[in-house]
Amino acid sequence: MYKTKMQQWQERDLKHIWHPCSQMKDYEELPPIVIDHGRGVYLYDMEGKEYIDIVSSWWCNLLGHCNPKINEAMKQQMELLEHVIFANFTHQPAIRLCEELIRILPSGLTRFNFSDNGSAAVECALKMAFQYQYQTGHPERTRFMCLTEGYHGETIGALSVGSMDLYAKIYRPMLMDTLHIPAPDCYRCPYGKCRDSCHCECFAGAEEMFAAHGGETCAVIVEPLLQGSAGMRIYPPLYLKKLRQLCDSYGILLIADEIATGFGRTGKMFAFDHAGVSPDIMCISKGLTGGYIPMAITVTTENIYQAFYADYNEGKAFMHSHTYSGNPLGCAAALAVQKILREDRILEKAEARAPYLHGRLMEALGSHPHVGEIRHLGLINAIELVEDRESKQGFAGERRMGYQIYQRALKRGLLLRPLGNVLYFNPPLVIEENEMDAAVERCAAAVGEILPE
Numbered sequence: 001m002y003k004t005k006m007q008q009w010q011e012r013d014l015k016h017i018w019h020p021c022s023q024m025k026d027y028e029e030l031p032p033i034v035i036d037h038g039r040g041v042y043l044y045d046m047e048g049k050e051y052i053d054i055v056s057s058w059w060c061n062l063l064g065h066c067n068p069k070i071n072e073a074m075k076q077q078m079e080l081l082e083h084v085i086f087a088n089f090t091h092q093p094a095i096r097l098c099e100e101l102i103r104i105l106p107s108g109l110t111r112f113n114f115s116d117n118g119s120a121a122v123e124c125a126l127k128m129a130f131q132y133q134y135q136t137g138h139p140e141r142t143r144f145m146c147l148t149e150g151y152h153g154e155t156i157g158a159l160s161v162g163s164m165d166l167y168a169k170i171y172r173p174m175l176m177d178t179l180h181i182p183a184p185d186c187y188r189c190p191y192g193k194c195r196d197s198c199h200c201e202c203f204a205g206a207e208e209m210f211a212a213h214g215g216e217t218c219a220v221i222v223e224p225l226l227q228g229s230a231g232m233r234i235y236p237p238l239y240l241k242k243l244r245q246l247c248d249s250y251g252i253l254l255i256a257d258e259i260a261t262g263f264g265r266t267g268k269m270f271a272f273d274h275a276g277v278s279p280d281i282m283c284i285s286k287g288l289t290g291g292y293i294p295m296a297i298t299v300t301t302e303n304i305y306q307a308f309y310a311d312y313n314e315g316k317a318f319m320h321s322h323t324y325s326g327n328p329l330g331c332a333a334a335l336a337v338q339k340i341l342r343e344d345r346i347l348e349k350a351e352a353r354a355p356y357l358h359g360r361l362m363e364a365l366g367s368h369p370h371v372g373e374i375r376h377l378g379l380i381n382a383i384e385l386v387e388d389r390e391s392k393q394g395f396a397g398e399r400r401m402g403y404q405i406y407q408r409a410l411k412r413g414l415l416l417r418p419l420g421n422v423l424y425f426n427p428p429l430v431i432e433e434n435e436m437d438a439a440v441e442r443c444a445a446a447v448g449e450i451l452p453e
Helices: 005-016 024-028 068-078 092-102 118-135 156-160 165-174 201-216 237-250 302-306 328-343 346-365 401-411 433-450
Strands: 035-039 042-045 050-053 109-115 143-147 179-181 217-222 253-257 281-284 296-301 371-377 380-385 422-425
Touching (some): 050 433, 118 217, 118 253, 118 296, 143 201, 156 165, 346 380, 380 401
Parallel strands (some): 253 281
Antiparallel strands (some): 035 042, 042 050, 281 296, 371 380
8 A cells, every 4th residue: 555755754653652742542543744844834744735833833933933043043052062061050142041031021030040841940930939938937838829720831740730630630649739729710700700801809719718828838820811721711910910919918929830921922021011010930931942942941039049048058059950951052042032022023013913813813703603702812812612602611521622623724724732622823923914814714614614603
């Protein structure tokens, strides 16, 4: 039987590779698509078929695939230094990157601890917060608070402060005992309010949790404004303002997981910028390097840093490390990203295009009987699929409605990655209006095939 080159490579892949976040049996029906190259918002497979990468390859591709300016920066750095141990050694790209980031980070974040992926940055933040409380006279503060439906990564600590059973349930015996605050759910608000005009009545859940457990809690971690894996759930900036005040009154540290929301994804450089307040610790990754190379940073305040600064024999050092901390190639990519964002006014252009994308989606799908809501923040748009708009009842999980639409979209050249009953657009910030048009048309056609009006 004749097999194409694509099919041959697919067989070789499935002989060895265990793909992430996948039931591998699904690959019998839909084998992995072998991508040959990428340009801008497009990916091209071995047979030349194009796919619009409307999910930014898991939210990390910030400025398009194979951006020539990032390519050149990494090539130049590769000729100088590929890596060096970051304990007692440093290099110019890392120093310059910290100086660049201080210019754009929320006020007060000045100390940088490098790692190599988002989960690692979260683990670093949790350990940092725990040790800080211990070394400042609060050994009783040993627990963490988080929001229900939150997601912060796949390592044990990160899973512990997540709340999604899909990822964490089976591992519960291994996880830390954390405290879960009822998260805002603005689409199905139990108070009957609207996210654009409410007073965050749902914050009462946080106040109750702090009142009951504030004395034993060292930190609370949140995905600011956007709970990504929960289905791109969007909540108001006022919630963050109230949380900042509550943390201050109880002496609890506030950790911002800006891994998915940082670098312009929400319409501002960081999601916390919408609220006008600063966290005590911030985790950044994904868009940091434009999606080019794994790199993450846990950024904190001078006050927290000083709690670890002492003579060696006092045992206060933060004994946390990653082999690839401060990797020069990652720093070179991140520096190029910062230069492009600034010089090409990327955020301003993306902000101007955001209403167009949301408008096109509303025109195409806003009145569909099985679309309950199309919520948006920056260029991010989330299409909530429901069985009934009135009751807001979602489709049963076993129907895999999002996955069915995903398959049809792939045939039409659109890469969606549904979150249950939620389809979402989270494109590179450089997407143009004609590319938005094509993506919306392909998405609407795929929805229409599975859920005809």
